[in-house]
Amino acid sequence: MCDILFHIQKISRFERLCYDKDYCYSETKAMKHYQLISFSFALCIIAGMTLDAWAHVHGATDNTFFTPWHAILYSGLFGSVAWYGYLTQRQIAPQAAHRLGLGMGPLVALFGMADLLWHSWFGFEANIQAQLSPPHIALAVILALLVSIPSRQHNQQGYLTWLGAIAGSMAAVVILTLLMFVSPITAVYAELYSGDTVVGLGVSGFLIFVSTWLIVFQWMRRNNAPFGAFTVASGVLGVSQAISKGEWRFVALLIFVGLIAELVGRKTGPTSRVATMLWPGSFALGYFLLLKYTSTLAWGPSVWGGVVVMAVAIGFGIATFAEPTTQLTREERI
Amino acid sequence: MIVEQLQITQPRTGWIARLSQPQVMAWLLVPSSLWFLAGIYLDGWAHNHGKVDNTFFTPWHAVFYSGYFASALTLAFIVLITHLNGKIWQRDLPASIRTAIIAAPLFALAGIGDLWWHTTFGFEVGIEPLLSPPHLALASSMFLVVVANARNDHPQQPAVQRIPVILSTLAGWSVITFMLQFNHPYGIVWPETVRSGDTGVMVGVVGLLVNTMLTTGVALWMQRQRMPIGALTFVLVANALLIALMGDEYRFGWGALATGVLCEVIAYTLRAQPLTLRLRVSALLVPLSLCLAYFGVIAATSAVVWPIHIWLGVSVLAAVAGWGVLIVAPRLQTTE
Secondary structure, three states, X not given: OHHHHHHHOOXXXXXXXXXXXXXXXXXXXXXXXXXXXXXXXXXXXXXHHHHHHHHHHOOOOOOOOOOHHHHHHHXXXXXXXXXXXXXXXXXXXXXXXXXXXXXXXXXXXXXXXXXXXXXXHHOOOOOOHHHHOHHHHHHHHHHHHHXXXXXXXXXXXXXXXXHHHHHHHHHHHHHHHHOOOOOOOOOOHHHOOOOHHHHHHHHHHHHHHHHHHHHHHHHHHHOOOOOOHHHHHHHHHHHHHHHHHOOOHHHHHHHHHHHHHHHHHHHHOOOOXXXXXXXXHHHHHHHHHHHHHHOOOOOOHHHHHHHXXXXXXXXXXXXXXXXXXXXXXXXXXX | OHHHHHOOOOOOOOHHHHHOOHHHHHHHHHHHHHHHHHHHHHHHHHHHOOOOOOOOOOHHXXXXXXXXXXXXXXXXXXXXXXXXXXXXXXHHOOHHHHHHHHHHHHHHHHHHHHHHHXXXXXXXXXXXXXXXXXXXXXXXXXXXXXHHHOOOOOOOOOHHHHHHHHHHHHHHHHHHHHXXXXXXXXXXXXXXXXXXXXXXXXXXXXXXXXXHHHHHHHHHHHHHOXXXXXXHHHHHHHHHHHHHHHHOOOOHHHHHHHHHHHHHHHHHHOOOOOHHHHHHHHHHHHHHHHHHHHHHHHHHHOOOOOOHHHHHHHHHHHHHHHHXXXXXXXXXXXXX
């Protein structure tokens, strides 16, 4: 019976695999499978990017493009573009998200060409120049958009699924990998006895890291992500950054603080500011305590204490900024 | 219970009723907030120009702390007239003014905490005064006092009535930029100072990113509050000139002016478009144009020694960060 209906609806053999055997009309079940496949490609991209960063940091690269790390990264990239092309061609909903994924293919080619031209005009980048070069940033944004597409698939009644929530957070992981030179997980400036310039750099890096990940936290709360998704996402971020630089001691902290923030967020409600202030404050405090007891905390109490207060203030600022206070008038309605 | 017993149930008429109007209260708070803000920037200017010694009793502290007392007295006066008008301040005043009323005594408590901190850990040196927890507590409570007017619940008000909102936004933002001056791009101008050596470049890059993210947040906030034409430009230029006081880098006022005018012209061109589209454009345009204007001013007045990979790259990255700010921007709600 199902086979006949599949035939009438022109559903391909592959798509039939995504449908449940017992509920051949279950669109939800099919969407879950589509999302799982999309997520697998996104995971492949993140794995490739993390391994590539590790290889660059550990000198496991040479001047060739053809490395195992690039193979993983680009197979994930082209695989996901092809997959979204297939979903677009089959007109499977949400079509806007799938078209976006497909559109990343030509953009990768375009910015890849732009990168070649950039190198021929302005030369090759050295050190952090490679992370800041405009074509590289554009390519990173494309990767971030690609990995986030599962968060636009299969979300019912404003609720993010597990895979959607993790995929959305992986976009921030891509951006934070780009900013690894100031991330407190990979560049531990608080261990260095140095002048004001380096202290200022470390503090600013900490604030950028906290703000970026707090945006992910707020995004998950706003979109009703399942309980535990932020904790798992924090673990993914921690592992991704730890692999690159070998700094494993902060992974457990990220997971623990993420879990505490989620528990408090669940208790206080989705619009409460408490959890949004708690996550950055407890992460900052835990970070400095961890440094103090595992290696060296070179910053004085006026600096590290100030960073904790600033982190809490950022949480308050973002929670206040995100409050839905704006009332649209009739003319402004969208 | 006590509050209810003290409450005068009959609303007054005459001058008390007039002073209890939200618009009048907003105007009452403007002079003391600006005084308070002027105090902190004068003190910062004095510290950066060697006009201070080891005593607490300086003219700059006099302006700053008298600004605090003026603000606290104004807030106390608002509580009084609210009470005399038969209302309860905890219930009937706008949320931001209620927060300011609570924050005013917290400032005094933070001052006591500062004394204890100095006694326990000694005096701060270098950039430590900008990061010390009691100083941040002072700045946070000051921020909450000066932003008492920063929320506009009446978008249909005439432009003149929105001046307190604009000034309050400027004051709040300027308190934050004051505390972040250690990485402000108008402080040490790294793009004309350091060509090689990654530390200097990284400090410059993160300073630009932090401050453009903050500026984007302010611009989006102002757009949400339906600020009149010219408000964004005014706030950008005034903030740039205030922070320029610290290092005498007034040239960046021109960059802020160019950014403000460009963003407002584009926002005006798109005025018929949906608000979400206008916000998206602003989230990308404000940080990008701010960075490009910054490098433009440096190129016009001296030279940008950073390679193009970095100065153009950080501008693009700032636009990406601006988009990130948009993710947590308030959701739009529609009313009938």
